[in-house]
Amino acid sequence: MTALKYLNGYSPDVRQQVQRLIDNNQLGTWLEQRYPPESGHSVQTDAALYDYTQRLKQQHMRSSGPVSKVFFDTRMHVIDNALGQHQFVSRVQGSKLKRKNEIKVSALLKSLPEPLLRMVVVHELAHLREKDHNKAFYQLCQHMEPDYHQLELDLRLYLTLRG
Template structure:
């Protein structure tokens, strides 16, 4: 008989979820079916591979849902973002004094591991970072905006966390 696992310690990407749900995830992992579940649910891969294509894609979504928000100066994939510390995307602002004026530069960086994921996962990360243009904190208004831009956002966020868990457990990644 094996000792019970302490809650949340074995599933770092799923911290905060209810224990019955975590038990289901552990069951999928223990039976080796988590990868199959994800492959069946998300069989496709997106074609947005370059920073230029990513910039056009993000700007199109921004135009559709956040027209009045400031356009980010730079949008790119970033291989230095640390997934283990939950940095899947990054939205930064830099304010600098230039002459007598204050200039703000905005950047959106998406972890480069999203170059080879399901389009739904890229959508989720992009929507999350775009929502930060309007809402800085992860509050109720932030998640309502995410859900408005991408219906089913909450499920996609959970499934992305499942995918990250599966990636962390896979020996070939």
């Protein structure tokens, strides 16, 4: 039996279904059917990720504060088992305190399908308005990405498959 550490918050039924897929060596095939290998993406650089994030922000969250920096982090998956992180950085510039929003995304997402990258970026953008993972936060995520919850599960399945 495989440890399903990325699926701890899911129901026993979902966990049993995933365990059956793993036991029958079908999880990879199932994910490949949902996300064919050609469903990759061209967002491979920090500049491309910044542009990608800005387009999503402009489309869904125009009135939110600006995002000053977005980049891929090669160490992200190792630290805190996170695939994305938002930071609110305050810096003193002269006599003023400047506040900046920064987003970093795990470099692992360069190799995963674009919808999964979009889900993580949407999640981090939602933190511009909602700091906590509350009902309003998840409603905002679903507003920006209607399939948010399915994509989050699929990302967790990819992580489970990778071990």
